[in-house]
Every structure is written in C-alpha cells, then in structure tokens.
Amino acid sequence: MKVHHVLFAAALSLNMTAALAQDAHAHEPGHDGRIVLALTPDERAMILDEMRLFLDGVQKMTGALGQQDMPAVADAARGLGQKMAHAVPPALRAKLPAEFRQLGFSVHRDFDQIALDAGSMQDVSYSLTQLSATLQKCVSCHAMYQIQTPAFSARH
Numbered sequence: 573m574k575v576h577h578v579l580f581a582a583a584l585s586l587n588m589t590a591a592l593a594q595d596a597h598a599h600e601p602g603h604d605g606r607i608v609l610a611l612t613p614d615e616r617a618m619i620l621d622e623m624r625l626f627l628d629g630v631q632k633m634t635g636a637l638g639q640q641d642m643p644a645v646a647d648a649a650r651g652l653g654q655k656m657a658h659a660v661p662p663a664l665r666a667k668l669p670a671e672f673r674q675l676g677f678s679v680h681r682d683f684d685q686i687a688l689d690a691g692s693m694q695d696v697s698y699s700l701t702q703l704s705a706t707l708q709k710c711v712s713c714h715a716m717y718q719i720q721t722p723a724f725s726a727r728h
C-alpha cells in the first residue's frame with residue numbers, strides 16, 4: 573500500500589515537472605531574446621490584424637493632429653479604444669501572459685482617454701503628449717514579445 577502511494581506521488585510529480593517544462597517552453601526566449609508566444613497561424617493572424625488597425629489609427633490621429641482637426645483625432649482614437657478589443661477566444665487567451673493582456677488593455681483604455689480629452693480640451697500638444705506615452709507601451713510590448721507558430725513550421 574505504501575509503495576503504491578510512493579509510486580503515485582512520483583507519477584504526480586513527473587506530471588507536474590512535464591507540465592512546468594511545457595509551460596516554460598511556451599514562453600521561452602527566442603533567437604533575439606524576446607519571449608516567444610507560441611500560437612497557431614490563425615491566432616497570429618488575429619493579433620497581427622489588430623496591430624495593423626493600431627498603426628492605421630495612429631496614422632489617422634497624427635494626420636488629424638497636423639490639421640488641428642480635433643473631432644477627427646477623437647474619432648480615430650475612439651476607434652482604437654475598448655470597443656476595438658473584441659472577445660479573445662479562450663484558447664488564445666490562455667496562451668497570452670497576464671502582463672501581455674494587461675498591456676493590451678491599458679493601450680485600449682489610453683485611446684479612450686485620448687478621445688475624451690481631444691474632444692474636451694482641443695489641445696494638440698496635450699494629445700500628442702498622451703499619444704507619445706501610449707506609443708511607449710507599443711514599444712515596450714514589441715521589445716518584450718514575439719509570435720511564432722512552431723506546430724505549423726514543424727509540419728512544413
């Protein structure tokens with residue numbers, strides 16, 4: 573009976589080690605030192621789609637700021653706010669580190685704030701300062717993470 577217990581405990585701890593090793597593998601550093609998010613091609617495409625929307629919105633905002641067109645600044649910023657953050661499928665959500673998700677949420681929240689302030693303050697340089705602080709979050713996330721599709725590459 574006692575032997576069974578020990579074996580069971582050993583099997584459990586092996587499982588735990590395997591699970592921990594797998595988790596570490598999912599977020600191991602890539603060749604350039606950034607943390608690798610191991611995703612499926614569809615998950616990668618979903619994230620990169622959102623990223624291109626970010627860049628598109630930022631381009632619109634800077635254009636509108638140059639024209640001092642504050643309603644257009646507010647519109648472009650609002651488009652990148654919380655309403656853009658669509659529901660993340662649970663399988664993808666589970667693969668994204670908490671810091672990654674928090675950084676993403678905080679960028680969406682920033683854009684909502686920029687939209688509100690652009691409307692109420694009508695101050696180009698204030699909006700630019702806010703935009704610069706938000707772009708710093710884009711920079712931080714890109715410095716920290718990269719996406720790879722290992723299962724897909726292994727098959728090709």
Ligand code: HEC
Binds near residue numbers: 710713714
């Ligand atoms: C929470 C993390 C995170 C934030 C915040 C973030 N990005 Fe990204 N972005 C990524 C990752 C990860 C990639 C893929 C990088 C890789 O695999 O090398 C990416 C890729 C991109 C790409 C490339 C898209 C493509 O089709 O290849 C663009 C453009 C981009 N981001 C723009 C932005 C802009 C602009 C912001 C801020 C307004 C932003 N991102 C904020 C994580 C983030």
